[in-house]
């Protein structure tokens with residue numbers, strides 16, 4: 166059963182749910198059970214799954230047989246990734262609040278890649294905020310992720326959950342990339358190395374429709390409505406080995422916020438630019454502090470390290486290791 170609700174207010178009295186981590190996140194309530202980002206062998210029985218976005222660590226082929234809640238863009242990207250569409254998709258968009266099997270789900274902006282979403286879930290009177298991957302900075306493709314206040318639990322990522330990862334202002338990063346590409350393209354070819362889903366579309370939007378894209382990127386561009394135009398000596402490729410011979414190579418990734426990583430790339434002839442579709446360390450901390458949840462579970466990335474930082478700031482935070490289960494109350 167699926168119906169649209171006007172808002173997400175706490176329904177029912179305080180209850181308890183069981184949340185298990187490993188190969189995705191599994192939530193079992195009294196009447197319904199669900200998976201969030203099933204990303205391994207789906208061993209548990211669930212009524213449906215919420216998919217935050219189509220990166221390979223958030224959805225795997227096994228999940229295609231489940232009824233999936235996803236945005237149109239995420240469903241399209243899943244079809245590209247696995248070569249076939251999911252068996253059943255309940256299509257949602259940011260701002261929707263739906264009810265499935267007695268579970269209320271609000272769809273929130275994640276700011277990560279086209280179509281990415283966070284989900285606020287209310288099941289048996291317990292409110293859980295699942296961030297998937299998220300970006301609090303906003304970009305030319307997506308608005309910034311904003312937390313909801315005081316969920317019973319915040320289940321979050323911490324890919325860059327270390328103070329070494331503070332990203333420069335995004336507008337400055339955009340300028341650096343555009344200036345570098347324009348300058349180098351005057352006297353030769355430029356290959357921009359970017360992850361095919363998410364980062365590649367951001368670079369494509371930034372550099373204009375005349376840039377070329379590798380086929381691994383073109384298939385996502387077509388599915389997501391990023392239409393290529395003419396020909397140029399600037400190409401977006403998924404990896405350094407795909408760069409045409411003799412082209413100047415520039416790569417975009419949050420890891421280049423580290424001086425050491427930039428130097429290492431330079432030794433391999435790659436100019437690294439710290440453009441990320443994740444929150445940096447301060448964005449992650451601010452998000453958790455603004456949400457002020459009863460509990461925080463760090464489910465992705467630098468789990469132990471970031472949970473320790475949050476505990477120092479007074480939050481009840483744990484690293485959610487695979488194979489563990491917790492009982493949560495509303």
Ligand SMILES: [Zn+2]
Pocket residue numbers: 218220277298
């Ligand atoms: Zn991701």
